[in-house]
Amino acid sequence: MYTSMPSKSIREGIIKGDFMIINTDVLVIGAGPAGSTAAKHAALNGAKVTLIDKKSEIGAPKRCAEGVSKDGLAKLGIEPSSRWVAKELSGVRLVSPNGTDVLLDDDKVKLPESGYILERKVFDKHMAMDAARAGVEILVKTIATGLKRGEEDQVLVDVESMDEKFQIKAKIVIGADGPESRVGRWAGLKTSIKPKNMESCAQFEMANLDMPYPDCIDFYFGSVAPGGYAWIFPKGDDIANVGLGILTTKTDKTAYQHLLEFVKNNPATKNAQPVELNIGGDPVGGMLKDIVADNVMIVGDAASMVNPLTGGGIISGMIGGMIAGKIAGAAIQDEDYSKKRLKEYKDKAQEEIGDSFKKYLKAKEYLLSLSDKELDSIADAFQDAEFESINTSELIKLLIKVSPKALLKLGKLF
Amino acid sequence: MIVNEWCMYCGECAGVCPRCLIEVRESKLIFDPENCKDCQICIQVCPVRALEKE
């Protein structure tokens, strides 16, 4: 039998050894960038918030190449800190299968979207620390294992923390549990990802690289990474994240096998050595349509808030988290946690994130339809092009200029 | 399902499981074999091929 304890906080209840149900306004499951941001904004908007993560160390191991845009951080109101910015970038290099490169750097163009490479293990912790400062209670090494609807207008979440099993009764649950996305499914949302929409990724963090442009992020296209691309994201000095994402529907080899080949064949990594291996899934099918249920919202990778072309999901997940957190706070004030009330989150997220993804999804389909030969000839044509700016939609406009196939597939969208 | 020792608990398998049968802990994978329909999508997507059919 469960008994409701008057414990002030969950931690206090655990210390007392009570088998218990704990009440909170908002429970956020998962302390990645999306969850910490959601928790922070829910607390800033007046709710009592609990944030749990199954890991013993928030941010580690990383499943990420760590690139973000400066604009994105600014939009979230986050000041860059030397504690978690590993490297400031000044350009992008696109490399075709035969090694022809298109360099988009500061000398040639203004860079409205130039960015940073983060140290995610530190960044994620700092985002959680900001949540703590906003009044959020955080529990690490604490996993949610199930969810059911309570009698009142609340949900009961089964939780395990070390040898303690208890339940958290929340008015609103925000599922920020990453690409595993189980919380949404417990609430009846269809969040499972088809393999054709899940990039399978492998990455080494390496040292002793020989990078021709150590201030640029490199993208490699074509059969080096079937269904995705390979990357070298520099982290300062001779250090970089070297990785790739593939679709397992397009190759029989694993992401790891493709990575070993890439590292062996790329001139920049001939003498490089790994100090870390990262793997993971990146949901690139476009934002899910169903992201709210009664008392439940899902954010970040759990809702596929990932740019389908680039695979970037840090900023978009945090923006989703910010919207969800604010609306959770307001819904608690209104005492209305119905799907109808929370739908405001879905609509705003669709407007701010989902809609822009649609054209990137088309662009990705186009990119994946190109053979190595076609990619090489496009890279060739790019050699004489004049660039005015470097954001993704400008790039695609340029692509349309040089490739008739692009016009056919993308012309109307950009 | 056999979970090989080199599994890194990244959770990609759990995300694609159409029946939500895989629980990923910090250093443990728990399958619900009773409800598994043997679609093997989890085996297919693993970046390091850590999963094997029994």
Ligand SMILES: Cc1cc2nc3c(=O)[nH]c(=O)nc-3n(C[C@H](O)[C@H](O)[C@H](O)COP(=O)(O)OP(=O)(O)OC[C@H]3O[C@@H](n4cnc5c(N)ncnc54)[C@H](O)[C@@H]3O)c2cc1C
């Ligand atoms: C190889 C790779 C490279 C990438 N590179 C980039 C990049 O350069 N730039 C970019 O913007 N994006 C990149 N991404 C995507 C980016 O990593 C994700 O979009 C981002 O981490 C999503 O944040 P999140 O908070 O939604 O989820 P996550 O960061 O995955 O956090 C989810 C958290 O939930 C916890 N959790 C899960 N289940 C439970 C549970 N049941 N109970 C308690 N806690 C739970 C997990 O432990 C985890 O801490 C990359 C992804 C991959 C795989």
